[in-house]
Amino acid sequence: MSKLRLKKELQALDKEQLIQLVLDAYDARRETKEYFEFFLNPDIGKLRAKSEIAISKELNRSRRGGYCKARISYIRQMIKDFASFHPGFEEHLDLLFYTVSYAMLSELHLNFSDTLERGIASLLQQIVDIADLNGVASQTMERLGKLLGNERAGSRYFRNYLAAELQKILTSPTLKHVT
Numbered sequence: 255m256s257k258l259r260l261k262k263e264l265q266a267l268d269k270e271q272l273i274q275l276v277l278d279a280y281d282a283r284r285e286t287k288e289y290f291e292f293f294l295n296p297d298i299g300k301l302r303a304k305s306e307i308a309i310s311k312e313l314n315r316s317r318r319g320g321y322c323k324a325r326i327s328y329i330r331q332m333i334k335d336f337a338s339f340h341p342g343f344e345e346h347l348d349l350l351f352y353t354v355s356y357a358m359l360s361e362l363h364l365n366f367s368d369t370l371e372r373g374i375a376s377l378l379q380q381i382v383d384i385a386d387l388n389g390v391a392s393q394t395m396e397r398l399g400k401l402l403g404n405e406r407a408g409s410r411y412f413r414n415y416l417a418a419e420l421q422k423i424l425t426s427p428t429l430k431h432v433t
Contacts (some may be wrong), residue, residue, distance in 0.1 A: 289339070298341045302349060305336040309353050313360040322364040326373025329353060333377075343388045350381045354416070355401055358408030371412070375419035382423050
């Protein structure tokens with residue numbers, strides 16, 4: 255169903271029917287309940303902490319031999335779910351930075367698959383895009399430089415890989431403000 259059709263159907267309902275529909279949706283789906291609870295009492299810190307816990311838990315999944323079993327699709331979904339609450343671009347950037355930095359720390363003691371490494375690198379693209387869109391490119395590039403230059407965060411190989419991927423992103427012709 256399209257938004258337009260949904261809007262038309264909702265306009266046909268009277269106030270009591272609309273209230274009942276919202277209450278039914280609240281009871282039926284955990285995601286809807288979370289959304290309305292955030293709508294009524296917006297606590298971005300709590301929401302971000304919940305997302306950070308889920309992401310760190312995922313990045314710590316491993317199997318014998320020290321191989322990481324983290325799923326980049328799950329991590330992306332957690333970030334997307336967080337962003338769907340419209341917490342502001344600063345909070346969105348902070349969660350992306352947290353994810354990249356936690357991945358770098360996890361990579362020190364776990365072996366990442368090529369897919370996971372590429373997925374973490376793709377988060378750099380999101381960081382750059384959000385920074386570019388919101389006019390905070392210089393601050394974000396400085397923050398990224400500190401993160402990728404920190405010798406205690408991630409192996410040299412992983413830091414160099416992420417730095418090279420960031421360089422590719424920055425030389426892309428689609429960026430407007432990042433230099």
